[in-house]
Amino acid sequence: MFTIKDVKASIDEKEILKGISLELKPGEVHAIMGPNGSGKSTLAKVIVGHPDVEDPEGEICIDDKNILDLEPDERANEGVFLAFQYPVDIPGVNNAEFLRMAYNAKQKYHGKEEIDPFDFNELVKDKLKVLKMKERFLERPVNHGFSGGEKKRNEILQLLVLDPKVVILDETDSGLDIDSLKQVSEAVNYFKSQDKIILLITHYQRLLNYIVPDYVHIMNDGKVSKTGDKSLALTLEEKGYEGIES
Amino acid sequence: MSLKEFEAIANKEYEYGFKTDIKTELIEKGLNEDVIRLISEKNKEPEFVLEFRLKAYRHWLKMEEPEWPLVDYPKIDYQDIHYYAAPEKKEKLKSMDDVDPELKRTFEKLGIPLQEQKKLANVAVDAIFDSVSVATTYKDKLLKHGVVFCPLSEAVEKYPDLVKKYMGSVVPHTDNFFAALNAAVFTEGSFVYVPKDTVCPMELSTYFRINAEDTGQFERTLIICEENASVSYLEGCTAPMFDKNQLHAAVVELVALDNADIKYSTVQNWYAGDPKTGKGGIYNFVTKRGKCLGKKSKISWTQIETGSAITWKYPSCILMGDDSIGEFYSVALTNHHQQADTGTKMIHIGKRTKSTIISKGISAGKSKNTYRGLVQINKSAKGSENFTQCDSMLIGPNCTANTFPYIDVRNASSTLGHEAATVKVSEEQILYCQQRGISLDDALTTIVNGFCSDVFKELPTEFAVEATQLLSLKLENTVG
Numbered sequence: 001m002f003t004i005k006d007v008k009a010s011i012d013e014k015e016i017l018k019g020i021s022l023e024l025k026p027g028e029v030h031a032i033m034g035p036n037g038s039g040k041s042t043l044a045k046v047i048v049g050h051p052d053v054e055d056p057e058g059e060i061c062i063d064d065k066n067i068l069d070l071e072p073d074e075r076a077n078e079g080v081f082l083a084f085q086y087p088v089d090i091p092g093v094n095n096a097e098f099l100r101m102a103y104n105a106k107q108k109y110h111g112k113e114e115i116d117p118f119d120f121n122e123l124v125k126d127k128l129k130v131l132k133m134k135e136r137f138l139e140r141p142v143n144h145g146f147s148g149g150e151k152k153r154n155e156i157l158q159l160l161v162l163d164p165k166v167v168i169l170d171e172t173d174s175g176l177d178i179d180s181l182k183q184v185s186e187a188v189n190y191f192k193s194q195d196k197i198i199l200l201i202t203h204y205q206r207l208l209n210y211i212v213p214d215y216v217h218i219m220n221d222g223k224v225s226k227t228g229d230k231s232l233a234l235t236l237e238e239k240g241y242e243g244i245e246s
Numbered sequence: 247m248s249l250k251e252f253e254a255i256a257n258k259e260y261e262y263g264f265k266t267d268i269k270t271e272l273i274e275k276g277l278n279e280d281v282i283r284l285i286s287e288k289n290k291e292p293e294f295v296l297e298f299r300l301k302a303y304r305h306w307l308k309m310e311e312p313e314w315p316l317v318d319y320p321k322i323d324y325q326d327i328h329y330y331a332a333p334e335k336k337e338k339l340k341s342m343d344d345v346d347p348e349l350k351r352t353f354e355k356l357g358i359p360l361q362e363q364k365k366l367a368n369v370a371v372d373a374i375f376d377s378v379s380v381a382t383t384y385k386d387k388l389l390k391h392g393v394v395f396c397p398l399s400e401a402v403e404k405y406p407d408l409v410k411k412y413m414g415s416v417v418p419h420t421d422n423f424f425a426a427l428n429a430a431v432f433t434e435g436s437f438v439y440v441p442k443d444t445v446c447p448m449e450l451s452t453y454f455r456i457n458a459e460d461t462g463q464f465e466r467t468l469i470i471c472e473e474n475a476s477v478s479y480l481e482g483c484t485a486p487m488f489d490k491n492q493l494h495a496a497v498v499e500l501v502a503l504d505n506a507d508i509k510y511s512t513v514q515n516w517y518a519g520d521p522k523t524g525k526g527g528i529y530n531f532v533t534k535r536g537k538c539l540g541k542k543s544k545i546s547w548t549q550i551e552t553g554s555a556i557t558w559k560y561p562s563c564i565l566m567g568d569d570s571i572g573e574f575y576s577v578a579l580t581n582h583h584q585q586a587d588t589g590t591k592m593i594h595i596g597k598r599t600k601s602t603i604i605s606k607g608i609s610a611g612k613s614k615n616t617y618r619g620l621v622q623i624n625k626s627a628k629g630s631e632n633f634t635q636c637d638s639m640l641i642g643p644n645c646t647a648n649t650f651p652y653i654d655v656r657n658a659s660s661t662l663g664h665e666a667a668t669v670k671v672s673e674e675q676i677l678y679c680q681q682r683g684i685s686l687d688d689a690l691t692t693i694v695n696g697f698c699s700d701v702f703k704e705l706p707t708e709f710a711v712e713a714t715q716l717l718s719l720k721l722e723n724t725v726g
Contacts, residue, residue, distance in 0.1 A: 048677070048681050049677075049680075050677060051673050051677065052673075071680065071685075071686070072677060072680035072681055073679075073680040073681075073683050073684055073685050073686070073689075076680065076681050076682060076683040077683045080681075081681075082681055084678065084681075087678065088672070088674045088675050088678045090675060090678070090679070090692070090693055090696050091696055091697065092695070092696030092697055092698070092699035092700070093692055093693070093695070093696035093699075098682075098692070101684055101688070101692065102679075102682035102683050102684055105682075105683040105684050105685065105688070106683045109683065141696065142696075158682060162682065162683070
């Protein structure tokens with residue numbers, strides 16, 4: 001269970017989120033849609049603990065644990081994963097080593113043993129197959145010199161390896177061609193089948209053809225203005241945000 | 247915790263800051279010809295060495311301390327320094343067992359075992375404590391291969407011809423203020439001679455430890471590689487924490503003959519001064535230079551500079567032999583109040599000579615980090631090549647990075663490439679790592695290590711891990 005309770009947050013002294021509440025159950029896909037500036041990305045930022053967000057209020061809980069006061073790395077290790085809209089590159093850091101470091105950080109956090117490079121290699125290879133990615137990919141520096149599509153697929157690879165409880169996908173469809181979009185969607189759907197909680201932040205209905213949401217929330221001016229099922233996204237596509245609000 | 251304010255609050259203690267309590271024999275503070283004669287006497291030197299010293303001293307008196315480096319420090323009183331400090335010993339050492347147990351423990355604490363067959367099994371170590379060499383391991387084994395690895399004082403005695411021929415041939419006593427001072431008062435250092443057609447069978451390493459207060463360390467290292475010979479040499483350094491600054495003015499000379507290959511690596515971790523006040527620490531004013539005398543010879547410098555209050559050094563290559571190669575790989579990390587003005591000089595004289603410079607400067611806290619480099623391709627150096635890459639990384643809002651590349655090309659058949667970049671460790675990069683579960687300190691270390699990876703891969707494997715760890719130690723709590 002992932003609950004967001006009356007969350008308010010500001011960026012640059014401007015209140016962006018004005019009281020958001022959501023409840024997401026295992027195996028559910030929730031889509032957050034909304035016009036530019038409605039606070040969609042800020043919601044992702046407040047969940048992961050982005051330093052831009054000032055004095056957030058409310059509660060964000062995984063099961064019964066409030067994570068809002070935790071450090072970003074602790075939140076991640078509690079099971080929150082954000083697939084970034086713009087993944088940053090880290091030159092000189094080997095992708096496989098980075099992944100293993102992240103994996104081991106989580107193991108350590110939960111008092112489990114760290115994995116050695118050989119066993120880890122096996123684990124990653126399996127995940128690569130799911131994404132139809134080449135092993136060469138692992139030897140490149142993290143996101144450095146990657147195409148837009150490769151960066152997004154790398155996010156999904158990390159997602160599969162780190163196996164979180166809550167997955168937030170921030171505009172993951174942007175910059176993806178149809179083939180990549182399908183692969184990414186397959187991976188996400190696999191996650192849904194594993195009883196994970198999935199929160200999609202998206203501008204367009206396109207991604208929802210591949211990942212079918214259980215709920216669609218429309219955000220407007222820092223609040224959820226409407227909630228419905230997948231048909232809401234279709235109505236939105238047809239009528240636009242203004243049409244849907246009236 | 248907010249990352250908005252990148253501010254250096256590192257207060258990790260310097261772990262090598264202890265002082266060994268040992269009876270020390272000192273020459274009175276101050277510098278004059280009598281002191282120099284006394285040093286020479288203590289080392290039982292032949293006449294030519296004393297002459298070398300006195301000539302240098304007389305020249306030094308006429309020289310001015312350089313003011314062009316981008317570093318600030320109060321004027322040094324050269325009469326307020328002990329120029330010789332040695333742990334008292336009774337007799338000349340016969341074997342490792344005779345080494346004072348207190349000294350053995352000191353080096354053990356520093357991670358440098360003086361017993362052979364220990365941790366660094368394939369590394370021969372010359373351990374220098376203040377002005378004298380305490381022990382040199384694997385000397386006999388190396389000698390079986392014809393490789394001489396001993397304190398310079400011993401070389402003066404046993405191999406005077408080699409010393410006479412090469413000492414001062416790369417860095418003459420007239421070279422610069424600190425090199426002249428060193429030539430006048432040098433006490434100890436390492437001597438390496440690798441004969442023709444010999445690959446030195448193990449890594450050689452000198453470990454420098456300053457212990458006595460108010461002393462300067464003025465070691466002089468000379469490495470000679472004959473035709474088709476090769477050697478890899480590593481230098482490490484630490485010092486206790488004192489409130490007063492200490493001067494370290496060393497000279498390193500490398501000579502590579504035809505086809506010879508010298509790799510010289512430094513992991514420098516002198517005491518950098520108090521993190522908060524900047525008080526104390528080592529002034530590291532060092533002249534390092536290699537001469538590629540022979541055809542197809544190669545000299546490669548790799549340095550990891552993390553300590554010292556002030557670093558002033560430019561390990562350089564003079565590429566005289568045709569087709570000779572010079573390389574410089576450097577990571578200079580400054581934190582707190584540290585200052586560094588460091589880089590290299592590549593002087594191309596022979597035909598088709600090649601040089602590569604990769605410099606990574608990292609500044610954190612209130613530190614000042616400057617790259618200064620000269621690439622000079624002379625008229626005679628037809629068809630030569632240089633590639634330079636100097637990158638700076640800034641951590642926090644209060645540090646400074648400067649780059650001064652001087653380029654001087656005097657023929658039309660040579661090519662030169664220069665790349666430079668300044669990057670700032672961004673909140674986004676750190677958040678990205680943290681969002682994957684990696685802690686703040688680990689995130690920063692990872693990003694910095696990535697930035698330095700081109701240089702780390704040049705280090706001998708035994709020391710690459712050490713360098714990575716050292717860097718992470720120095721960066722702990724840098725972002726807060």
